[in-house]
Amino acid sequence: MTQALNHETRAYTGIVLERIKHLPPGGKMGDLPPHLQHESFVRTGAKKTGGPNMRLLRLEHDKPALTVTAYIFNKFVHPQEDRYLTPREAASLQDFPVDYAFMGTQGQVHQQIGNAVPVKLGKAIATEVANYFVKQGQTGVIKIASYFCGAGGLDLGFEQASTDTIQFKTCFSTDIEEPVEKTIRKNRSEWNFQRADIRALDPEQVSQGMGCNPDVIIGGPPCQPFSVAGKQKAIHDPLGVLYRDYIQHIDYLKPKMVVMENVYGLAQVKAANMVAEIYQSFADIGYAVTHCELMAADYGTPQKRRRLFFVAARDLDGFRFPEPTHSEYENLLGLPRYVGAGEILATLPPARLKP
Numbered sequence: 001m002t003q004a005l006n007h008e009t010r011a012y013t014g015i016v017l018e019r020i021k022h023l024p025p026g027g028k029m030g031d032l033p034p035h036l037q038h039e040s041f042v043r044t045g046a047k048k049t050g051g052p053n054m055r056l057l058r059l060e061h062d063k064p065a066l067t068v069t070a071y072i073f074n075k076f077v078h079p080q081e082d083r084y085l086t087p088r089e090a091a092s093l094q095d096f097p098v099d100y101a102f103m104g105t106q107g108q109v110h111q112q113i114g115n116a117v118p119v120k121l122g123k124a125i126a127t128e129v130a131n132y133f134v135k136q137g138q139t140g141v142i143k144i145a146s147y148f149c150g151a152g153g154l155d156l157g158f159e160q161a162s163t164d165t166i167q168f169k170t171c172f173s174t175d176i177e178e179p180v181e182k183t184i185r186k187n188r189s190e191w192n193f194q195r196a197d198i199r200a201l202d203p204e205q206v207s208q209g210m211g212c213n214p215d216v217i218i219g220g221p222p223c224q225p226f227s228v229a230g231k232q233k234a235i236h237d238p239l240g241v242l243y244r245d246y247i248q249h250i251d252y253l254k255p256k257m258v259v260m261e262n263v264y265g266l267a268q269v270k271a272a273n274m275v276a277e278i279y280q281s282f283a284d285i286g287y288a289v290t291h292c293e294l295m296a297a298d299y300g301t302p303q304k305r306r307r308l309f310f311v312a313a314r315d316l317d318g319f320r321f322p323e324p325t326h327s328e329y330e331n332l333l334g335l336p337r338y339v340g341a342g343e344i345l346a347t348l349p350p351a352r353l354k355p
């Protein structure tokens with residue numbers, strides 16, 4: 001097999017290697033013999049909980065991984081080999097093609113991979129967007145403007161959902177980060193990437209860059225912690241300033257559909273009024289909205305990752321969220337079982353050992 005990009009590991013030694021070696025598939029720090037557990041793994045209280053037992057986890061061959069973030073790289077252990085995952089392996093758990101290169105320092109690469117929408121989840125949504133356009137009588141090229149595009153997981157999902165009837169084409173992409181720019185230019189120069197802070201980006205630049213207005217706008221503003229906006233402002237504007245700029249772009253460019261992901265961390269969904277605020281802000285610019293929490297593993301991603309999606313259009317009749325194609329358990333519908341992390345990792349070439 002040939003070698004893959006972003007696929008280097010190192011030889012682990014000492015207590016780290018001992019811990020990894022003693023970890024059974026699916027095992028966590030708490031499953032290790034006590035003398036190997038990290039000192040921060042302290043079980044306290046009557047229920048003996050409190051230790052960060054997720055700090056180490058060996059993936060399993062036939063079960064999806066837990067959520068891939070930028071912080072799994074000294075945590076997720078390969079299902080068979082006694083080492084942590086390489087960036088390439090994490091990217092495979094996010095469905096990225098093996099030849100897709102991630103640019104930047106190690107930390108920047110980890111960030112781009114951890115931030116991405118799994119490609120198959122993006123593809124599942126995009127397939128329903130395609131069905132919507134067909135029902136509306138529009139076929140052929142559907143032009144996309146991609147905001148907060150990161151490494152481009154959501155865009156790749158749209159690209160892969162293209163058929164003879166509908167061809168999704170990212171004609172403009174943007175993000176604030178330089179390493180993201182390098183990644184997109186390296187892999188998809190045709191996505192017409194322009195690096196910008198959305199707060200300083202004029203929507204007219206987007207339509208000029210595309211030569212027309214987009215049919216679809218995709219991408220979700222990252223959640224801004226309340227502290228960023230300042231407490232006073234946060235009370236009056238819980239969705240944050242990036243979201244307001246995004247809405248202004250949508251209002252100016254008037255796409256037929258908007259697919260917005262990851263507006264805020266799911267932990268913050270407790271603030272149910274944020275959902276109402278999103279509906280209101282779209283209503284204010286003449287769009288109807290629907291939303292749904294989707295699980296990536298339900299669409300063939302070898303990873304349990306939940307994401308909240310909002311889809312907006314002037315007329316949403318004919319749009320529905322995708323039905324699962326995979327199932328965690330045996331099921332009456334005859335759906336195949338969730339794809340295992342180890343099944344996908346086994347398809348990769350061997351990792352290179354760092355000198």
Ligand SMILES: C[S@@+](CC[C@H](N)C(=O)[O-])C[C@H]1O[C@@H](n2cnc3c(N)ncnc32)[C@H](O)[C@@H]1O
Nearest residue numbers: 115116117148149150151152153154176197198
């Ligand atoms: C969750 S990531 C997007 C992931 C992407 N949808 C994918 O599937 O790979 C959010 C992105 O928003 C970008 N971002 C954060 N603040 C921004 C700003 N002020 N203007 C433009 N982009 C910004 C970040 O650099 C990051 O790449």
